[in-house]
Amino acid sequence: MNRVFSYKNFRVLNSILMLILVIATLFPFLYMIAVSFSDYRAVGRGEVFLIPVNPNITSYTQILGMSKFYMSYLNTIFYTIVGTAISLVLTIICSYPLSKKHLLGGTVILKLIVFTMFFSGGLIPNFLLLRDLDFINKIWAILIPGAISAYNVMIMKTFFQGIPSALEDSARIDGLNDIGILVWIVIPLSKAILATIGLFVAVWIWNDWFMALIYLPKAENLRPVSLFLRNIVYGAYNQIRAGNVLDSKDANTVPETIQAATIVLISIPIIIVYPRIQKYFAKGMMIGSIKG
Amino acid sequence: MKLRKVSQRSLMLLLALMLGISMFAGCKKNTDGDSASTTGESAEASSESEEAPTDSGMVSDVPVTFTMFYQENSTYPYLEDWMIMEEIKKRTNVTLDLQLVPSSDFRDSRTIAIGAGEIPDIVAQTFDDEISTYLNTGLFLPISDYFDKLPVFTNLADRLGYNADLENLKDADGKLYVLPAYCNDEKFNAHGWLIRMDILEELGLEQPKTMEDVYELCKAYKNAYPDKPAPMTNRFFEDNILFKVAPAFNTAAGWGIGNTFFYDKEQDNFIFAPASEGYKQMLVWFNKMFSEGLLDQEFATLDSTVYENRAMDGDQFIMVDWIGNEIRYNRDGPTNSGNPNFNIQPIMPPKGPWGHWSGARVPMWDQSMCFSSKVKDYDTFDTFLKFIDWMYTDEAAELTTFGLEGETFEVLPDGRKEYIDLTHNYSTSHGILNNCLTFRKDPDYLYSNKTDYTMGLIKDMVKEGVFSPILPKIKLTEEERETESLYYGPVRDYVRAATLQFILGELSIENDWDEFVAQCNSIGVPELDELYNNRWKLQNNK
Numbered sequence: 060m061n062r063v064f065s066y067k068n069f070r071v072l073n074s075i076l077m078l079i080l081v082i083a084t085l086f087p088f089l090y091m092i093a094v095s096f097s098d099y100r101a102v103g104r105g106e107v108f109l110i111p112v113n114p115n116i117t118s119y120t121q122i123l124g125m126s127k128f129y130m131s132y133l134n135t136i137f138y139t140i141v142g143t144a145i146s147l148v149l150t151i152i153c154s155y156p157l158s159k160k161h162l163l164g165g166t167v168i169l170k171l172i173v174f175t176m177f178f179s180g181g182l183i184p185n186f187l188l189l190r191d192l193d194f195i196n197k198i199w200a201i202l203i204p205g206a207i208s209a210y211n212v213m214i215m216k217t218f219f220q221g222i223p224s225a226l227e228d229s230a231r232i233d234g235l236n237d238i239g240i241l242v243w244i245v246i247p248l249s250k251a252i253l254a255t256i257g258l259f260v261a262v263w264i265w266n267d268w269f270m271a272l273i274y275l276p277k278a279e280n281l282r283p284v285s286l287f288l289r290n291i292v293y294g295a296y297n298q299i300r301a302g303n304v305l306d307s308k309d310a311n312t313v314p315e316t317i318q319a320a321t322i323v324l325i326s327i328p329i330i331i332v333y334p335r336i337q338k339y340f341a342k343g344m345m346i347g348s349i350k351g
Numbered sequence: 352m353k354l355r356k357v358s359q360r361s362l363m364l365l366l367a368l369m370l371g372i373s374m375f376a377g378c379k380k381n382t383d384g385d386s387a388s389t390t391g392e393s394a395e396a397s398s399e400s401e402e403a404p405t406d407s408g409m410v411s412d413v414p415v416t417f418t419m420f421y422q423e424n425s426t427y428p429y430l431e432d433w434m435i436m437e438e439i440k441k442r443t444n445v446t447l448d449l450q451l452v453p454s455s456d457f458r459d460s461r462t463i464a465i466g467a468g469e470i471p472d473i474v475a476q477t478f479d480d481e482i483s484t485y486l487n488t489g490l491f492l493p494i495s496d497y498f499d500k501l502p503v504f505t506n507l508a509d510r511l512g513y514n515a516d517l518e519n520l521k522d523a524d525g526k527l528y529v530l531p532a533y534c535n536d537e538k539f540n541a542h543g544w545l546i547r548m549d550i551l552e553e554l555g556l557e558q559p560k561t562m563e564d565v566y567e568l569c570k571a572y573k574n575a576y577p578d579k580p581a582p583m584t585n586r587f588f589e590d591n592i593l594f595k596v597a598p599a600f601n602t603a604a605g606w607g608i609g610n611t612f613f614y615d616k617e618q619d620n621f622i623f624a625p626a627s628e629g630y631k632q633m634l635v636w637f638n639k640m641f642s643e644g645l646l647d648q649e650f651a652t653l654d655s656t657v658y659e660n661r662a663m664d665g666d667q668f669i670m671v672d673w674i675g676n677e678i679r680y681n682r683d684g685p686t687n688s689g690n691p692n693f694n695i696q697p698i699m700p701p702k703g704p705w706g707h708w709s710g711a712r713v714p715m716w717d718q719s720m721c722f723s724s725k726v727k728d729y730d731t732f733d734t735f736l737k738f739i740d741w742m743y744t745d746e747a748a749e750l751t752t753f754g755l756e757g758e759t760f761e762v763l764p765d766g767r768k769e770y771i772d773l774t775h776n777y778s779t780s781h782g783i784l785n786n787c788l789t790f791r792k793d794p795d796y797l798y799s800n801k802t803d804y805t806m807g808l809i810k811d812m813v814k815e816g817v818f819s820p821i822l823p824k825i826k827l828t829e830e831e832r833e834t835e836s837l838y839y840g841p842v843r844d845y846v847r848a849a850t851l852q853f854i855l856g857e858l859s860i861e862n863d864w865d866e867f868v869a870q871c872n873s874i875g876v877p878e879l880d881e882l883y884n885n886r887w888k889l890q891n892n893k
Contacts, residue, residue: 100687104664105657127428183466190467272456273463279429279451290453294425306533306717307541307673308778308786309454310587311426312655 088326095119095319102315118320128321131284136328138201138283139264146206146260147253154212155241158219169216176209182273189274198281200274205263211256218252219245254339258332265329288325292318410443410741411734417726418471420464421449421787422457426779433782434758438750445738447473447788465490470723472735475787478719479520479529479824486522487829492722495527500736504530504743507791511536516714516821523826530739531716533786536794537813538820540713542595544700545670545677549692559701562599562636562709565669569645572668582668583640584647586658589851592650595671596636598710598819599703602629604850607712610835611842611876612883614822621825621883623876625846626868632704637854651851662695663687670695674809678800682774697808700817710817718786742790752793754783768795825883826890834882838875845874 086109093111094102101112122128156162157169180188185204186195194200222245230244246253268285275281291313405412423429429451440446450471452460457476464470465485482491498505508514513531521527551558551568554575559565569582585592593605603613603624613624624630640646647653661667662680665688674697684693700709726735741747753760753768759777760768770777778784784796798806812818827835849867852858858867 099656100660100663100683102656102660104660125428183463186463186467190469272453272460276452276460276464277450286453290423290425290428290455293455294453306786307675308424308426308533308784310655310673311424312659313425315654315656 088330091319091322091326094316095323097316099314099316118314118316119324121317122320122324128284128287128324130280131282131287132325134281135265135283135285135325138198139261142202142206142264143257143261145202146208146211147257149206150208150211150215150256151241151246151253153207154216155219155245157212158216172209172212186273194274196275196278196281201264201267201270201281201283204274205260205267205270208260211259215249215252215256218249222248251339254336258336261332262329284325288321291321407444410445410737411731412444414440414444414446415731415734415738416446416448417473417735417738418448418450419787420461420471420474420477421451422454422476423451424454424786427776427782427785428779430780430782434754435751435782435785435788438755439747439788442746442750443738443741445734472723472726473720473739474722475532475720476718477529477721479522482528482721483522483827484832486524486528490724491528492724492726493524493526493528494530494722495521497736500733501740501743503740507534507743511715512538513715519714519821519824520719521824521826523828529719529721530790531714531718532720532790533718534716534743534791535797536715536792537797537809538713538715538816538818539797539809539813540711540717540818541673541675542711543672543674543812544595544698544709545672545674545680545695546698547665547668547694548696549690549694550668553692558698559669561702562596562704565701566636566640566645569640569669570643573643573645580661580666581647581650582645583650583670584653584658584661584667585650585671586653586655589651589854592671593633593850594711595700596709597630597633598712599701599707600629600633600636601703601705601707602627602633603712603822604630604633608843608846609822610825610839610879610883611846612825612879621880621887623871623880625850626871626876629703629705631860631864634850634853635860638856638860641854642856651854660687665690665693674805675800677805678773697805699808699811699815708815708817708819710812710819712819712821714821720787739790745793748789748791748793750783751789751791752784752796753799754781759783767798768793769799773800823887825886827882827886831882831886835879838878841874842871842876842879845870 089109090107093107093109095118096111096114096116097107098113098115099118101107106112157165157172159165162168179185189195189200189204192199194203226244226248227240230240235243266285268283268289271282271286294313421429429449436447436449448471458481461470461474461477461481464474465482465488468488468490470490485491494501508517513534517527517531520529546558550572554571556568556571557564559568565583572579572582590605594607595605597604597607603609608624611624612621613627614620615622637646641648641650658667659676659680662670662672663683665684677695677697680695681693684695685691702708722739726732729735742751749768753770754777756762756768758771759781760770763769782788784792797809801809849858849870853860853863853867
């Protein structure tokens with residue numbers, strides 16, 4: 060027996076490796092927090108590391124003093140909650156029938172869904188579609204187009220297939236119809252996958268700015284906070300990269316401390332929610348994959 | 352039995368489909384409900400107004416609304432109660448309905464709007480070359496066709512000498528699709544050179560007259576303060592500093608590189624700028640600065656906020672920056688740097704080896720905008736033109752630059768307008784001095800918040816002709832534009848990469864120059880050369 064590869068040694072090595080990973084992941088957050096509480100001059104001089112220099116909350120009072128920030132923050136919360144709910148409902152009613160082998164044309168539909176994972180219509184056709192659906196500048200432009208992801212449907216379908224059909228048969232004998240089986244038998248058994256997909260979707264909606272940029276051109280009151288953040292962080296940067304001569308107005312940038320404060324404020328909720336759902340998350344991922 | 356099974360299956364499929372459809376139908380119904388309240392078609396709503404001359408003396412007798420694709424700058428985010436919007440409405444009866452586009456993604460948003468064929472009446476911050484490929488869609492208004500209805504603007508253009516530059520913006524069909532915005536009365540651009548005056552005095556040095564002087568000054572600074580960061584640095588990537596320095600070497604680079612071809616006045620043709628002697632000499636200068644540690648090691652990547660803080664901490668000696676920023680630096684500089692004498696001032700730009708100013712080729716405006724062609728179908732089209740024209744009047748220039756007398760500005764004893772509180776950012780609170788809404792800057796703005804020294808300097812710069820007219824434009828046809836796009840991208844990217852490599856010393860100017868030129872030739876420079884010069888000849892024979 061080679062003692063070098065003993066379990067104990069593995070555990071030590073594993074812990075060290077994990078510790079490095081944790082530090083690498085945690086560092087940017089801690090740095091942002093430190094910057095957001097620091098004096099902007101100290102940040103510029105590169106003096107801030109993990110502890111704020113001349114701690115103050117001016118960046119936060121400035122951000123929190125902007126009505127736009129509140130409005131877009133509320134929008135984001137709304138989109139995340141309602142969007143996730145819509146997405147879960149649609150994903151369930153799409154993937155449950157598909158998980159049944161006896162569904163007529165099921166394989167064709169499945170192939171069509173898989174097709175969209177590799178090919179998309181492109182941005183402008185998508186825009187035209189939403190325009191003709193009269194979604195542009197409405198909340199639906201954010202809630203509906205991303206509601207069903209082919210990837211999530213696949214995962215959920217695989218999970219549903221793992222539920223023993225005997226269970227459903229017995230429920231049918233007891234008098235439940237298809238919808239009853241889905242609501243009373245299948246969904247209660249699928250909490251893990253619902254939490255997993257719910258988290259996927261929620262994080263995606265929370266972070267997404269692109270749909271709002273494209274599909275809410277005139278509805279600035281409906282825009283999510285991610286777009287607000289993006290303009291603060293990338294406003295001048297992308298102007299410069301575009302290659303036109305800047306005028307003195309465009310050459311101004313938002314101080315780094317305010318950028319950091321915005322980032323911190325926007326990351327907090329998702330950081331709080333994440334660990335609570337994570338226990339389902341790990342389980343759901345595993346079950347879905349094994350049975351697939 | 353079999354039949355029953357099939358029908359059961361199809362029933363399930365039908366159910367699934369119906370469920371899906373009803374879901375969407377539900378959404379549709381809802382959206383119809385709130386569509387009436389959230390969107391209002393701007394022009395249609397106001398179509399009752401007549402075309403007759405106005406009785407009220409305002410642009411329009413009845414309230415009208417026009418839409419604008421507006422770039423929302425994160426340093427002065429739009430507020431609903433901005434004075435500028437109310438005041439424009441009060442004086443013209445025109446409401447500007449702004450479509451707020453984040454500056455971070457302005458270009459992408461505009462591309463999509465154009466692609467979808469839905470652009471607002473006015474598209475701010477858009478230059479002629481940015482829409483030239485879309486002109487064939489007919490989405491844009493050839494504004495020059497209506498110059499007879501823009502008397503204020505055309506008089507202004509005649510009076511201030513805009514016409515040569517405007518001629519350059521015209522497309523191959525001889526029409527102008529853009530109008531200048533954020534206009535100046537003088538040929539002046541705030542992008543210039545700043546220097547730490549107190550250090551110049553301390554070391555007993557003179558202001559630099561030539562690019563060689565800049566090098567010598569930096570060297571002297573480096574000797575005096577060996578521990579400080581490099582005397583010269585830069586922000587906004589290499590484009591910023593290259594743009595400023597290139598004219599001194601009679602070439603174009605950085606932001607100013609355009610299509611990489613540079614007009615040679617004597618020979619009346621276009622030559623490939625990066626292969627010219629001037630470009631080579633410029634690279635030699637940059638390489639010298641960089642290799643001797645006089646130009647910051649991070650000059651091509653330094654973050655803008657870090658840069659500004661360094662300036663205020665007294666860690667920078669010579670800067671390529673916007674004249675006017677020195678006020679901000681001087682406010683915090685003395686405390687941040689701990690040096691009470693801290694004083695940054697603009698200087699007369701240095702000259703290059705052949706006596707060219709390190710100025711810039713700039714038009715007499717900083718911004719540009721275009722218009723949707725659908726405005727000409729409005730009943731209110733005349734009002735629209737009147738409104739555009741009004742925005743160039745002295746009254747509008749004063750309003751959009753300085754705001755209201757007594758509220759945001761006052762008239763000084765010498766008759767000059769000046770902001771009441773020089774430390775306050777009126778763009779943030781009032782929306783004035785706005786590079787989308789200020790079509791023309793008030794003539795006094797050039798001298799606003801400037802010391803006598805700076806005012807004198809600006810006058811000198813204008814008099815000496817530091818800023819030269821923009822290069823003549825080659826007006827390609829659509830086909831030629833396609834050919835151009837085959838070669839231009841690779842050439843530009845290669846030149847960009849090689850320029851940095853030459854400056855950083857990764858390529859040697861003595862050894863690798865010929866290969867650089869050969870490489871340029873192999874990826875399409877001769878083709879571009881032929882394309883541009885043929886078109887240029889045809890264009891001038893017309």
